Amino acid sequence: xxxxNCKLIxxxxxxxxxxxxxxxxxxxHVPFGIERIxxxxxxxxxxxxxxxxxxxxxxLIVAIAGSFDVVLNDGTQRRRFSLDSPDKGLYVCPMMWRExxxxxxxxxxxxLASAKYDEDDYFRDYEEFLCAAKGSK
Ligand code: TYD
Numbered sequence: 001x002x003x004x005n006c007k008l009i010x011x012x013x014x015x016x017x018x019x020x021x022x023x024x025x026x027x028x029h030v031p032f033g034i035e036r037i038x039x040x041x042x043x044x045x046x047x048x049x050x051x052x053x054x055x056x057x058x059x060l061i062v063a064i065a066g067s068f069d070v071v072l073n074d075g076t077q078r079r080r081f082s083l084d085s086p087d088k089g090l091y092v093c094p095m096m097w098r099e100x101x102x103x104x105x106x107x108x109x110x111x112l113a114s115a116k117y118d119e120d121d122y123f124r125d126y127e128e129f130l131c132a133a134k135g136s137k
Contacts (some may be wrong), residue, residue, distance in 0.1 A: 001070050003073070005103060006092050011023075011028065011040055011062075011086075015086040018126070028099065031058065034112045034114070035113060035114055036112075036115065038111050039108055039109060039111065040076065041107075041108045044102075044107075045105070048101045051099055052122050052124045053095055053133075054095070055094060055121050057094060057113055057114055057115055058093060059091075059114070060089040060091055060092070060111070061083065061089060061092060062083040062086060062090075062112075064108040066103065066104040066106045066108065067084035067104045067122040068082075068101065068102055068109060070092075071098065072092065072096075072097070075133030076133075079134065079135070089112075095132070095133055097130075
C-alpha cells in the first residue's frame, strides 16, 4: 500500500440560499461500504491524534467543521494533507500510519470506516508498523 493510493475526494455539494448540503453514499463517493462513523470534537489546542495504522480498515476523513492536517506515512513516503472544508474528504487506505494535528478551534473530524471497531486491526507501535509495511513491499 502506498500513500499514492490515498487521495482527496471532492464530495457533492448542493447549495441554495438556505445553506449547503453534502452527502456521502457507500461505494459511490467512497470506495468501500460504510460500517461505522465516529467523530472527534472538543479538541484542545495543540492536541495530536492518531499515531497508529490499520491493517485492513479503509477510511474517509472529513473536516465537518474547522480545519486540521492529516500526515500519512506508508513506511517509505509521507504526505501532509490539509482538510478545511466539509465537501472534501481524505480517503485513507489500509497500512497507513496517520497523525492528525494543527486542529483549529471548534474543529470536528468525522471518520467513515469500512468496519466496526476492532483493536486487533490496529498497529499502535510505529516500529511494528514499519516492519509489517516493509515486509509487504
Ligand atoms: P483511537 O483510535 O486511539 O483515537 P484517535 O485515533 O482518534 O486518536 O481511540 C481512542 C479510544 O477510543 C480507544 O480507547 C479506542 C476507543 N474507540 C472505540 O471504542 N471505538 C471507535 O470506533 C474508535 C475509533 C475508538
